Amino acid sequence: MWMRCNLENGTGPIQYVWQHETRSGNVTVVAQGSSSVINVTDVNRNHSGWYRCVATNDVNSESSNRLWLDTIFGPDIPRIDVTPYSITERGYSALERETVSLMCQAQSNPASQYVWFYNNSQVYSGPQFTITKILRMHTGDYACLAQNTYLNTRSKKTISLTVYYSPDGSPSCSVEPALNHTALKLLCAWPGGFPSPSLDWTGDLVQAGKTQVDTEQQTNLQSSTAILLPSENLTPNNSLFRCVGSHPALKQSTECSTRTYTPPAEPVCFAYVTNTQQYLMLSCSWDGGAPKALVWWEGPGGQSKGGQENSNILVLRYGTARSGKPYTCYAKHPLLMEAKSCRLTLEAPVLLTQRRVVSVYEGTDVQLTCNLRANYLPANEITWFNNQGMDVQDTSKYMLLRTSAWTNLTVRDADEMQDSGEYRCSTSNAVGGAEINVTLVVKKYPMPPNATLIKAMYNSRKRSEVELEWQVEGVEDSGGWTGFHLEHQWVSERTKRRGSTNKSLLWMGEDGLQDWYRTVIQDPEGRSHTVRGLTPTVTYQFRIIPINHRTIGHPSPTKTPAEPRYNMYPAVIGAAIGGMLFAAILTVLLLMYIIRNRNNNPRIHDMLFGLQHSQSRENINFPEDEMVRGSDGGVEDIGGSSSPGPAISIPRASSLLTTSPLSTTPTPTTSIQAPPTGDDNEPVSVTITVKATGS
Incomplete structure (x- = not known):
């Protein structure tokens, strides 16, 4: 890059000074001299800024306008900052469910464009990539790509982010x-x-x-x-x-x-036989403890079994066990220095019984006993065989009561013919066997004494009930019987044909007569019985048989019931008493009728009770005591209303009071005596007769 400082005029010599002002306002001198041109080689991003030329001579000094020099570069290798900040050997780390922010910065002019990649897959565009509640699946490589679109250049940086997560549960x-x-x-x-x-x-x-x-x-x-x-x-x-x-x-x-801890108890040893009696199992266990103990068997003749934890079983083929030789089980626990042990000694069983011969009477329940002399190993149940050699099971005839050391056989309702004989109990184990015989003798009860019917009689003419009495031969208080069988059978039946009575025999059964019907009398002291519900037209035979438990005695001679004896005296006396009562009742009724109807039949009444003149008399001295009045209450005129002379008031005759023997109520009777004939004007004498009889 070169820059020239142009002057319109000036007196030399002229000195040129080149100044560089950065964005931050820092001004530095980059070159000075008499040349108005400056060359800058290997221009970099640090040359960017404001440039000014200052020209100076002996007269004055002048400055040029500022000139902006913009250097195009980049992008540099990006820088990635992770928040929260945590660096491990493998790179950055974050805890699961945290919010992680990734910031990418790359120096570039013009500014870079950023793209984020997760495991080579684009996931975001922009300088800052934020993951909310990061999960363990977000562990991997994150790359930031910076691009300078002016220069069409790019740079990239990759980091490894590991997400930490805790184990599930607890240790x-x-x-x-x-x-x-x-x-x-x-x-x-x-x-x-x-x-x-x-x-x-x-x-x-x-x-x-x-x-x-x-x-x-x-x-x-x-x-x-x-x-x-x-x-x-x-x-x-x-x-x-x-x-x-x-x-x-x-x-x-x-x-x-x-x-x-060690097991709380001691090792336990026991032996048992499989259901098919093919194998003998010697079991040893030492339950409990932490950790579990080691258990193993050692027996005679190399009959041993290696160690197992907690329990161990030594399997021997049935019949191969050594009799009288100990089999030892050892148990070792890490907390104990010495091993513990238990032993089993196998022996053939020996049977015992209380009585070899058992004698009972018929009808009773008898118990046969069989027990082991000791608790032998291995144990096996005791089997009973009856007098027929059959294996005994629980039935209505036999009852078994078992334990590990004994078995009792109960024979119910013993019978002489069926249950007498030899019974056998047997047992065996893997070492040997044993059996023992018990003889059962069932005896009959003694024959009871004979009995004889001494009375058999109908108790009425209806012939439906028979009263029986009997006696036992010998001394009665000596016992020997428990009851009686009272039996009867039909002999003949009377049938009426054309007004006559005939007898026809009933031939039934092998003995020519009908079967016997039995009544059981369980009272040995009884000597009488009444049989009811008989058919009046049938003739019966009765007999008595004594019994002693199950022993039945000889039947007595049969006896036909007799007819009841007919007695006339009770009938005659009864008829006489009845007739007298009937006559007395009729007499009383007749007397009552005569008394109540004496006016209609005065002669009968007088004949029974007598005439009036023979009764007691009483004179009435005062005529005013009672007046004879008419039906209308006035005074009756005896002499007539037209008769001259003084009027005479005639009193009414007094009532005759009689009382019958059967009644306490007086019955009034009236007796009026007629006045004597004569002159109407003469005084009349009136007599009132009253008769009263007491009860």
């Missing part, structure tokens, strides 16, 4: 046995996250004596760590170990814990 802790159960291995794992979390064990490590870190810590990007603890420094009861995990994406650390 998990576990403890495992190590070095053949002589040490503990503490494992702490927290998979996931970027970068891998930092894990560190704390707790009872000081007392346990922390050893070298296991090589597994170097694998899996440090997402897990493991340490070894020797058994001699461990506490067997209970120890707590904690693993603390931290991560750049988390503000607070998190932890997990694990405990180590």
Whole structure:
């Protein structure tokens, strides 16, 4: 680039000074001398600015106008700034769900145009690219491309952005046995996250004596760590170990814990046989504890089984076990220096019974016992066989009651013919077997004494009920019977034909008569019974049979019921009493009728009760005591109304009061005596008769 300073006039010598003013106002002298031309080689962006020429002679000094020199350049390599700012070995980093801003700047004249690329894919145009809530999937390479459109030039810069994210959940802790159960291995794992979390064990490590870190810590990007603890420094009861995990994406650390302890009980050994009796299983277990214990079998003759955790089963073919030889199970836990053990000694069973011979009466329930002398290993149930050699199961006849050490057989309702005989109980195990016989003797009850019917009689002419009485031979209080069977059967039936009564035999059954009908009498003290509901036209036979539990005695001779004896005296006496009562009632009714109707039948009345003149008399001295009055209440005129002389008032005859023997109510009777004939003017004497009878 060259610049010339032109002067219109001036007296020399003239000196030229070239000044450069930057955008910021800083003025510097770039050249001076007597030449009016200045050459600038290798022009760069720093030459941009205002230029002025100052000409000076001995007279004065003059300055030219400013001239702007614009240098076209760029773009330079962009510069990328990441906010928030975090640089790692791999580049920039950001935490998940943060807002990340990428700023690109490249020196250029004219100013550059910017384009952003994510993994070679254009994602944004502009100098600043902002990602709101960045995610782990946004990890990758981000490139900024700067372009000078005037010069058609471009530049580019790429950075690596890593998004940090925390693992899910929290660390998990576990403890495992190590070095053949002589040490503990503490494992702490927290998979996931970027970068891998930092894990560190704390707790009872000081007392346990922390050893070298296991090589597994170097694998899996440090997402897990493991340490070894020797058994001699461990506490067997209970120890707590904690693993603390931290991560750049988390503000607070998190932890997990694990405990180590020995199993609370001792190892347990037992033996059992498969259902098909093909194999004998020796099981050993030591449950509980952390970590799990190692269990293994050692037996005679090389019959052993390698170690397994927590439980172990030694399988032997049935019948190959050694009798009387111990089988030992060993159990080892990392917290204990010595191993624990339990033993099984297999033996053939031995059976026992309370009684070899059992005797009972018929009809009772009898129990046969069979038990093992000891709890043998392996255990097997006891099997009962009946007197027919059949395997006994629970039925209506047999009942089994089982436990691991004994089995009882109950024979219900024992019968002499069916249940007497040899019963056998048997058992076996993988070592051997045993059986024992029990003899059951079922006896009949003694024969009861004979009984005889002494009375069989109908209790009425209707012939529907029969009263029976019997007696037992021998001394009755000696016992020997429990009840009676009272039986009856039809012999013949009376049928009426043309007004006559005939008898026809009923031939039924093999013995020529009808079958016997039985009535059970369960009272051994009973000696009488009434049979009801009989057919009046049928003739029956009765017999009595004593029974002693299930033993039936001999039937008594049959007896036909007799007709009831007919007695006339009660009938005659009853008829006489009835007739007397009937006659008394008629007599009383007749007397009452005569008394109430005495005026209609005076002769009958007088004949029964007598005449009036024989009754007591009473004179009435005062005529004013009672007057004879007419029906209308006036005074009756005896002599006639036309008769001269003084009027005489005739009193009414007084009533005759009678009382019948059957009634307390007086019955009035009237008796009027006629006046004597004579002169009408003569005084008349009136007599009133009153008869009264008391009750």
